[in-house]
Amino acid sequence: MPDDLTLTTPLPRPGQMLARGVCRHLLGHNFVTVEELIPVSGLRVDVMALGPKGEIWVIECKSSRADFMTDQKWQGYLEWCDRYFWAVDDGFPTDLLPDGTGLIIADSYDAEILRMGPESKLAPARRKVMVQKFARHAALRLHGLRDPGMSL
Numbered sequence: 544m545p546d547d548l549t550l551t552t553p554l555p556r557p558g559q560m561l562a563r564g565v566c567r568h569l570l571g572h573n574f575v576t577v578e579e580l581i582p583v584s585g586l587r588v589d590v591m592a593l594g595p596k597g598e599i600w601v602i603e604c605k606s607s608r609a610d611f612m613t614d615q616k617w618q619g620y621l622e623w624c625d626r627y628f629w630a631v632d633d634g635f636p637t638d639l640l641p642d643g644t645g646l647i648i649a650d651s652y653d654a655e656i657l658r659m660g661p662e663s664k665l666a667p668a669r670r671k672v673m674v675q676k677f678a679r680h681a682a683l684r685l686h687g688l689r690d691p692g693m694s695l
Contacts, residue, residue: 560651561604562590565630568647568654574600580680582623582673586616590630591677599665599673602628602647611639623673626660 555563559578566576574592581587590602601624605611611629621627628645631637637646645660665673686693 558589558604558606561606561630561632561649563651564649564654565590565602565647567652577677577680580676582676586619588620593677597670599624599670600626600628602630604630605635608636608639625664626662628660630654
């Protein structure tokens with residue numbers, strides 16, 4: 544390889560590091576996860592988790608007060624999951640987070656669920672749509688890793 548060619552990988556953003564810790568933790572509870580899933584045009588979920596009984600959780604990762612204050616879409620995620628959580632680091636002012644939502648404290652290596660999000664079961668037809676979106680999203684991500692030059 545020529546000396547003047549440097550390969551660089553962009554550093555993960557703080558929210559991505561929180562997502563990594565959340566995904567690691569949830570795997571320990573037998574949940575599989577995908578990041579940046581689009582349930583419907585205009586919304587992008589930071590982490591969607593699929594549980595062993597088909598339960599669907601949405602986790603929004605907030606790395607700062609400003610990140611949280613500029614989020615105007617989070618309530619739109621509620622209709623796409625059985626439980627909704629915020630994932631923040633241990634320095635985040637958690638009193639800002641709305642009541643009636645779950646709370647996960649995370650770092651880039653692990654997480655802990657401090658407050659379970661209330662359950663609001665998805666209708667069977669919506670659950671089927673979300674499980675299919677989850678599967679397609681995961682398969683496309685895997686394909687992208689296996690064949691990075693291919694665009695879909």
